[in-house]
Amino acid sequence: MTEPYDLITMGRIGVDLYPLQTGVPLAQVETFGKFLGGSAANVAVAAARLGRRTAVISRTGRDPFGDYLHQALSDFGVDDRWVTPVADLPTPVTFCEIFPPDDFPLYFYRRPKAPDLAIRPEELDLAAVAAARIFWITGTGLCEEPSRAATLAALEARDRRGTTVFDLDWRPMFWGGEGGASGAGGVTGAAARAAARPYYEAALRHATVAVGNVDEAEVATGLREPKACAEALLDRGVELAVIKQGPKGVLAVHRDGRCAEVPPTPVEVVNGLGAGDAFGGSLCHGLLAGRELEPMMRHANAAGAIVASRLACSSAMPTAAEVEEFLAAR
Numbered sequence: 001m002t003e004p005y006d007l008i009t010m011g012r013i014g015v016d017l018y019p020l021q022t023g024v025p026l027a028q029v030e031t032f033g034k035f036l037g038g039s040a041a042n043v044a045v046a047a048a049r050l051g052r053r054t055a056v057i058s059r060t061g062r063d064p065f066g067d068y069l070h071q072a073l074s075d076f077g078v079d080d081r082w083v084t085p086v087a088d089l090p091t092p093v094t095f096c097e098i099f100p101p102d103d104f105p106l107y108f109y110r111r112p113k114a115p116d117l118a119i120r121p122e123e124l125d126l127a128a129v130a131a132a133r134i135f136w137i138t139g140t141g142l143c144e145e146p147s148r149a150a151t152l153a154a155l156e157a158r159d160r161r162g163t164t165v166f167d168l169d170w171r172p173m174f175w176g177g178e179g180g181a182s183g184a185g186g187v188t189g190a191a192a193r194a195a196a197r198p199y200y201e202a203a204l205r206h207a208t209v210a211v212g213n214v215d216e217a218e219v220a221t222g223l224r225e226p227k228a229c230a231e232a233l234l235d236r237g238v239e240l241a242v243i244k245q246g247p248k249g250v251l252a253v254h255r256d257g258r259c260a261e262v263p264p265t266p267v268e269v270v271n272g273l274g275a276g277d278a279f280g281g282s283l284c285h286g287l288l289a290g291r292e293l294e295p296m297m298r299h300a301n302a303a304g305a306i307v308a309s310r311l312a313c314s315s316a317m318p319t320a321a322e323v324e325e326f327l328a329a330r
Helices: 039-049 064-076 126-131 147-158 189-204 214-221 226-235 272-289 293-308 320-328
Strands: 007-010 014-019 032-037 054-061 078-086 093-096 106-109 134-138 163-167 209-213 240-244 250-254 259-262
Touching (some): 007 039, 007 126, 032 039, 032 064, 039 054, 039 064, 039 134, 039 272, 054 064, 064 078, 126 147, 134 147, 134 272, 147 189, 163 189, 163 272, 189 214, 209 214, 209 272, 214 240, 226 250, 240 272, 272 293
Parallel strands (some): 007 054, 007 134, 014 093, 054 078, 209 240
Antiparallel strands (some): 240 250, 250 259
16 A cells, blocks of 8 residues: 555535626626535645645546546645546536625535435445545535445544544535524424434544534534533544634634634635635644644634635635745734
8 A cells, every 4th residue: 555645535526616706696697617626625625735645535427527526636636546436426516606704605516416425335445544644524424325334434444543533514405404503594404403413423433533613513512602512522532622613713622631712814705615624624734743732723724714815715725835924924
């Protein structure tokens, strides 16, 4: 086997079709930009831009959009050997509307089934998964079979080697729900959370790091107060809990008692959708470097802020020099 990867991510990949006009409803948008998207792919790109050796486990359709994603991953320096085609499913596309500073509705086209939910346990390179310095999985990967079985099989094969990150990644529409994690906007939010929680708990038993916002942490723990969420995640077995609090910044709590609460980095927001993935790539970079909690969170916040100030997600991911320059100017 080749030298272990710094980071292997597993989960969503697709094509983002983002409007080139801001403040305009989707029905009135005339031109779009095409970008690589999907949280797992974006995190791998973000870490690669920071100099890390990364790979993605996912699937696409056997179609031109799938071809585009392979080329994009290659251009970003992300290994695509475990991104395989599914003959009878289309590559997903995602549209958004851009209403800065904080309204970015998403429209997922992932029917009849997204190829990234057709990852099968028997197709996994479990030796590579076990050997990776960091392995990253997402909540969406647990929402449907066979991806759920594959995700749990990968976690079991890894057996808590190195660092295993569970991105809580709550998308209630993928679980048959609507609205936010507290039921905002839909009557099935609670039912979706109830369906998801046992699988989140199963994944947490194998994870060493959990990261997500308060809504996502609520799915895993049933709680909403950030410190309580972090403590509950630690109780479920992780070593480090990272709770993103939006305008209140980020809270990181380690099992050994270390704690850091870092305010957000002010920036003029263009599109906030890729900020969390940039944060994730930087988090992995910091974990690999053995950074202390506070500087690690500051770097991750800065990476997220840079992407929020740009239109795209994947192609907006900053280099290490860009992050350092951004921090030095603050």
